[in-house]
Amino acid sequence: MGYEISLLTFMGISIIGSLSLNLITGFCGQVSLGHVAFVGIGAYTASILTKADTPFFVALLAGMLLAGSFGVMVGLASLRVRHDFLAITTMGVNFVFLGVVRQQEWLGGELGVSSIPDPGLGKLGFLALVLGCVILVALLSLQIRRSWMGYVFVAVSGDEDTARMLGLDVSRYKLIAFALGTALAGLSGGLYAHHVRFIFPDSFAFVESITLLAMVVIGGNGSILGVIVASALLSVLPQWFQFIGDYKLLLYGSLLFVVMRFSPGGLAGLAKNIFPKSKIYFALKENQ
């Protein structure tokens, strides 16, 4: 039972992470190849604070705020660079994060942060907290998509120059996407750190950013339900089957390739094609 709870908790944390990237990349069209850096900022901030006897929820919030603040800085870069160049810039953010963390003694260097305090909620309590966060983040995503903000995101993602010509303050909308997305990444990081209670730089390596992006793309860029399903599957498969864990990069790489080649809309796009007018289709289209 303990194993299943732990697995579900990990799944929930992954879903929060991929939904947070979905806000930036799926909704607003800003490709980020370094999203796990913000998960890392949230994880390090929250765990160092709880180790210094800060209450768990305060530490979690602080991790979100710091991750969101750094996210706005990267968002400011996104106002200057676009498309491929933005992808490379955000990739650089991931490496800068790793480079800094590895060198800092007070962040544990290569050894990372261990003995992170137990938040004291019990395993089931913690799972309930994580699932509660999943629901809140999913509801927030839904609200954004059906609101005028989501409408503008579709425009920015499609053609930001034209969006400006319609008087839309594209820069501020992009910064909001980065602020929200990276703050929620920080939330997933804080939860992750207090779930495994031991973090080190490799937990936030570039391959983890690619894993998050794979979850978003395979689920269907911008589709909330698709991203949830894809990240649920992709987060537990490597835990269930050891050999998948060993070949994770190969598997995710091939999946990305197959999806881009045969169903660029991901699982959501596939469902749309197979059941063009079924309830599933409408479930995916809900509130659009």
Place this chain on the structure above:
Amino acid sequence: MSLLDILNISVRFGGVHALEEVSLNLNQGEILGLIGPNGAGKTTMLRVITGVVQPNHGEIDLEGEMLNNLSIPARVRKGLGFAQQLVRPFREMTLAENVALAAGAEQTKHPWRSMFRVDRREALRESLKWLAMVGIENAADSYPNAVPLGYLKRMEVARVLALRPRMLLLDEPLAGLNQVEATAFADILVELNSQGQTILLIEHNLAEVRRICSRLVVLDNGRKLAEGSPETVLKQPAVLEAYIGQGTVHAEN
């Protein structure tokens, strides 16, 4: 009454003078045609007005208020409505949704607040009105990839109109249309103008320009060559020479 004043605008791209000390004004309620041969600086002028290009020198005033330091979206919200030369619809949206996004300018003005505004029905209803005005309400639910270029050009104008701009700035709206479509489109512009819409038109189709514009400004090589009513301007030898080429003038003589 002058709505937009452009004073001594100069733009240099490297060593090239795209515009040199050009001044012109757009009066309330007129259709001003901005014409000239390729490379004359017409599109550059439009880009200076909208803020895509920063002039090296000169000033743009909207009813006495200087616009030079405002961003593109800020200028649009002051009432500059700009339709681009190449149609650029949002391809993920239907034609109605394209127009409704512009019609909902009030909802999207404050980015954070826009997260709590959900109802799009009124904007969609309004978008139908604008699509009807340009004669394509039957394609409201179509996606841009499923309609011909003429429809997209009209949609682009409907989308700008939905912003309720104080002036319409159009860059070659008739390009790519056949003569029947072009005449129909020009008639729409006349109809809009008769309802009080001020229009600045860049256009190569001289027959339509002559027919619908109340006043012309001719640019050539980044300088203002002539200004006045279509009949007088299009008869000036310098304009004919620059625009149509020397041979034509000699032939007419």
